[in-house]
Amino acid sequence: MIGWYIFFLFLALLILLSAVGVVVMRHPVYSALSLLFNLCVTAVMYLALMGAPFIAMIQVIVYAGAIVVFFLFVLMLMNLKRGEYEDKMGPWRIVLGIGAFLIFLLQVIALSGKWKGWVHPGSRGVGIGEISRLLFTRYVLPFELVSLLIFVAAVGAVALAKKRL
Amino acid sequence: MLLAIVIAVIKMLILFAVLMLLVAYGTLAERKVSGHIQDRYGPLYCGPKALLQPFADGLKLFFKEDIVASRSDKFLYFLAPMIAIVPAILAIGVIPFGESVTLFGRKIPLVMTDINVAILYLLAVSSFSVYAIVFGGWSANSKYPLLGGLRSAAQFISYELILGLSIMGVLMIVGSFSLVDIVHYQRHMWMVVYQPLAFILYMIAATAELNRLPFDLPEAESELVGGYHTEYSSMKFAMFFLGEYANMVVTSAVAVCLFLGGWYSPVAFLAWIPGPIWFLIKVVVIFFFLLWVRWTYPRFRYDQLMGFSWKYLLPLSLLNIVATGGAMLFIVGGV
Numbered sequence: 229m230i231g232w233y234i235f236f237l238f239l240a241l242l243i244l245l246s247a248v249g250v251v252v253m254r255h256p257v258y259s260a261l262s263l264l265f266n267l268c269v270t271a272v273m274y275l276a277l278m279g280a281p282f283i284a285m286i287q288v289i290v291y292a293g294a295i296v297v298f299f300l301f302v303l304m305l306m307n308l309k310r311g312e313y314e315d316k317m318g319p320w321r322i323v324l325g326i327g328a329f330l331i332f333l334l335q336v337i338a339l340s341g342k343w344k345g346w347v348h349p350g351s352r353g354v355g356i357g358e359i360s361r362l363l364f365t366r367y368v369l370p371f372e373l374v375s376l377l378i379f380v381a382a383v384g385a386v387a388l389a390k391k392r393l
Numbered sequence: 394m395l396l397a398i399v400i401a402v403i404k405m406l407i408l409f410a411v412l413m414l415l416v417a418y419g420t421l422a423e424r425k426v427s428g429h430i431q432d433r434y435g436p437l438y439c440g441p442k443a444l445l446q447p448f449a450d451g452l453k454l455f456f457k458e459d460i461v462a463s464r465s466d467k468f469l470y471f472l473a474p475m476i477a478i479v480p481a482i483l484a485i486g487v488i489p490f491g492e493s494v495t496l497f498g499r500k501i502p503l504v505m506t507d508i509n510v511a512i513l514y515l516l517a518v519s520s521f522s523v524y525a526i527v528f529g530g531w532s533a534n535s536k537y538p539l540l541g542g543l544r545s546a547a548q549f550i551s552y553e554l555i556l557g558l559s560i561m562g563v564l565m566i567v568g569s570f571s572l573v574d575i576v577h578y579q580r581h582m583w584m585v586v587y588q589p590l591a592f593i594l595y596m597i598a599a600t601a602e603l604n605r606l607p608f609d610l611p612e613a614e615s616e617l618v619g620g621y622h623t624e625y626s627s628m629k630f631a632m633f634f635l636g637e638y639a640n641m642v643v644t645s646a647v648a649v650c651l652f653l654g655g656w657y658s659p660v661a662f663l664a665w666i667p668g669p670i671w672f673l674i675k676v677v678v679i680f681f682f683l684l685w686v687r688w689t690y691p692r693f694r695y696d697q698l699m700g701f702s703w704k705y706l707l708p709l710s711l712l713n714i715v716a717t718g719g720a721m722l723f724i725v726g727g728v
Contacts (some may be wrong), residue, residue, distance in 0.1 A: 257466075257531060271517075281513075282510060285510050286513070288517035289517045289557070292520050292521065293517070293520030293553055300531075300546055301546040355509060356510070
């Protein structure tokens with residue numbers, strides 16, 4: 229058990245360090261690299277400590293396979309040189325940072341005491357069959373609503389961009 | 394416990410050696426096949442039937458001058474060739490290449506590890522191959538590699554989707570994400586018979602993911618010099634090359650597991666040939682198919698490439714999923 233604890237601390241340290249890296253890296257491409265590393269280590273945590281292989285794999289497929297590639301695509305399209313990406317946010321950056329931290333703190337308080345039994349170090353985890361059974365029976369309405377929401381967001385993005393084409 | 398570790402290490406070494414051997418002779422096969430398709434001989438002089446050519450190539454690449462582009466971003470410039478080889482090596486861990494064998498009274502399954510999310514693992518691991526190209530293209534700080542990397546990112550997002558969706562039909566029929574279960578299901582009939590459309594879609598998407606003709610827009614030598622690896626030389630270039638061929642071998646192996654019956658013999662009277670041999674033969678056939686396609690078709694234009702993915706392949710792959718679901722519900726009865 230002590231081994232798992234050390235392993236958790238190690239992963240948590242990597243996650244936190246790479247999360248800080250996303251913010252403080254000088255060049256946006258390195259921020260994206262940090263983000264990629266962060267998402268992958270989080271996936272390792274899901275896999276090894278929470279017994280959730282499905283969510284770990286989906287995390288890597290969706291985030292590493294699509295979203296960070298998309299970020300990099302946009303960053304490369306702009307191909308910023310040093311000095312071209314000055315900070316235009318100014319003091320707002322600090323205000324927004326504190327706001328994000330407060331929201332995080334609220335989440336921790338709201339969830340504290342509920343997370344016993346979330347951690348199953350070394351277990352093979354629940355199967356995909358059980359997850360899909362829950363998704364299509366008990367949680368079918370929220371599931372479909374979320375997909376509708378994402379669809380509306382995609383259509384909205386196209387509608388907004390269409391004006392400038 | 395110790396014995397299990399020793400067995401795992403031996404399996405790892407064998408898999409790695411076979412992969413590297415296939416990669417080495419894959420490059421020779423590419424040159425030979427291209428030669429014969431273009432009515433030439435291809436390499437002839439290095440050893441009998443040019444069989445030593447891959448080693449001569451490797452030696453040459455080792456002793457070439459290693460040029461580092463002076464305005465490049467050093468960290469990513471060095472990182473990119475390292476990433477290039479990683480996905481293929483990670484992926485061979487879940488590919489089953491035979492039924493289990495019994496040695497000294499111990500049953501040894503002929504797969505590194507049989508996990509219940511193997512297909513998802515493959516998709517997850519293969520998604521890293523794009524970073525080699527994107528980082529390599531960006532870090533060289535040069536026009537042509539940047540264009541190559543840019544094209545690769547867009548192409549990858551589009552075709553990764555098709556790749557994932559094309560596999561869904563197979564998963565629906567088998568009802569398991571484990572590659573071993575999928576191969577066991579095909580004991581009597583290959584999956585390609587039930588899922589012909591999925592097989593075609595998979596091969597198209599896989600060719601696009603491998604950046605091979607007719608989808609080799611990221612390197613397009615006639616317009617982008619060498620694309621993302623223009624500024625690389627010596628062993629760094631060789632790593633990209635190695636990664637590309639290793640990915641080809643792995644893609645062929647996955648296609649064999651999913652659609653062509655894995656290690657099972659196609660006809661009953663040839664069943665005495667051991668499973669791994671059958672597996673190797675099938676992999677080589679698919680590999681040859683990839684070479685054949687490359688030296689036959691011209692390159693897509695960039696807008697055609699994106700349009701082809703989103704307008705034709707995506708609806709077709711969704712149709713395949715719906716049709717498979719319908720067939721399972723009405724013909725087979727129940728899920």
